[in-house]
Amino acid sequence: MSSEEHPAPPAAPGKKARLSREIVLSTALTLVDAEGLDALTMRRLGQELGRDPMSLYRYAANRAALLDGVSELVLNELAIIPDDPDWQSQLRRIAHDLRLLALRHPNVVPLLVTRPLSTPLGLRPLGTLRPLEQILSLLIDAGFAPVDALHVYRAYYGYLYGHILNELQEFVVDPEENEALLRLGLHRLPPKEFPRLRALAPVLADYDGMAELDEGITILLSGLAARLPLPEAPAKP
Amino acid sequence: MSSEEHPAPPAAPGKKARLSREIVLSTALTLVDAEGLDALTMRRLGQELGRDPMSLYRYAANRAALLDGVSELVLNELAIIPDDPDWQSQLRRIAHDLRLLALRHPNVVPLLVTRPLSTPLGLRPLGTLRPLEQILSLLIDAGFAPVDALHVYRAYYGYLYGHILNELQEFVVDPEENEALLRLGLHRLPPKEFPRLRALAPVLADYDGMAELDEGITILLSGLAARLPLPEAPAKP
DNA sequence: GCAACTTCTCTACAATGTAGACTGTAGGCG
C-alpha cells in the first residue's frame, strides 16, 4: 500500500470530493476526540462526511477495522527519529512525546491499550508495530544484544503505558473542575474504609504527571542499564 | 436442563433459587471468562440464569454497571493482607498475585483498565479502590509520608498494569500454539521495515512474564527506596 | 384472606452493524 501519490485535495476537502481512507480515518479521529468512542458509529461518521454510512465499508472492512485505523493514525503522530545517540535520553524523549500524544487524544487511549489484546502481533496494523521496531532498532544500535533490547523495551513500554493509564484515570475531566469533582467524589467514600485515600484528596488534585513519568523512567532506565551488559559508549566516534 | 431444587444459597449456584447480585455477577464473570466480553449481553446472561433478561436490571442499573460489578468481583480476588512487615516484599507479592489474577481472567483485563478511564475516582465501585487504599496504608505503615506513599503507589501500580497489558498482548492465545501463530503472524510483516521484530520471533515466543515482572519490580522498588526519605525499619520491635 | 412489598416477565422500541442488490459515473475499446 504505497498510498502517497495523491496530495490532491489538501486545500479544501469541502463537501463533495471523492472519499479516501485518510479522509475517513481522520474524520473518525476528530469525531472521537470531540465526542468519545461511543459517538463513532457508522451512521454518525457517514453523516459527518455527508455520505451514506455504507460507503464507509469501502475503506474499512468493519467497525473494528475502523477502530484499528484510528489507533494507527494516532500512533503515526509519534515520531521516532534517532537523532540523539544516547539511548536513555532518546527513550525519555519518546516517553514524554507519547504521554503528550495520549493527553491530546485521551479518548483513543482505550483503543491503543485494548485492541492489541485481541489481535495477535503479526496481524496488527503496521503503524502500531512501528514504534516497537524502531525502539528495538534504537537499542540494538546503542549496543544492546537483541534479547536485551527486547527486555529493555518491555520494561520501558510497560511502565510508560501504565503511567499513561494511571494519569488519565486520575484526570477524567479538565483540571479546572478536577479538584472540585475529585473532592466531591471522594466525599462519597466511607471514611472508615478509606481514610488514607480521603486524606490524600488535596495531593491527588495536583498531580504532576510529567514529573512522575520522568522520575519513573529515570529509575527504570538506570536500573536496566546497571543490570545489563552494555558495551559502554557505542562505536560512533 | 434438570431443575434441581437447591435451597442452599452458598454452596451451589443452583437453577431456580432467587437471584442475587452475587449470583448474577459471578455468572457474568464465568461467561466472560469462557467466551469473552462480547458474549456478555443481557439476553445471554438472562438465558444463562434461566431468567428473563429484564430481571437483571434489579441487580445492576444497566450494562455498564454490570461490567463494573464484574471488575469489582475480580479485584476482590486480590487479597492484600499485611502479614509481612517488609513493604518491598509485600508489594512484590501483590504484584505477582495481580499478574496471576489477570492471567486467570484475561478477558476482564480490558475492563479493569478501561472502565476507570470514564469514571471519576470517587464514583468507582468500592472494591476497585480497596487495593489502592490498602497499598497506601501499607506504605504509610512502613514509614512513608502519605505523599511519598502515593508517589510509590503510582510508579508501582503503573508499571504493574503496564506489564500485565504487555504480557497479555503478547500472549493472545494459549502458549501451545502461541509459537506457531506468532511466527505465522510475524511472517506477514514486510522484512524491510521490520527486520528486528522478525529476527526476535523465537525469543518472543518464550516470554517469561513472571521473571520480567519481578525484575522490573525490583528495579523500581529499590530505585524508589533509594530516592525517598524512609525512616529505615519501622518502629516495630 | 387481604394488602403491600419485591421479584420476575412480557411487549415494544429505538439504535446499532452490516448483507445484498441497486444506481450512477468514468474510462477503455470497438
Add this chain to the structure above:
DNA sequence: CGCCTACAGTCTACATTGTAGAGAAGTTGC
C-alpha cells in the same frame, strides 16, 4: 459515438443490542 466493465456510493432490509413501562407472580406481615 455506443457499448461494456469496474468501481464509488446508495437504498432497503434485517438481526441484534440495551432498555423503558406495564403488568404478573410470588412472598411476607397482619
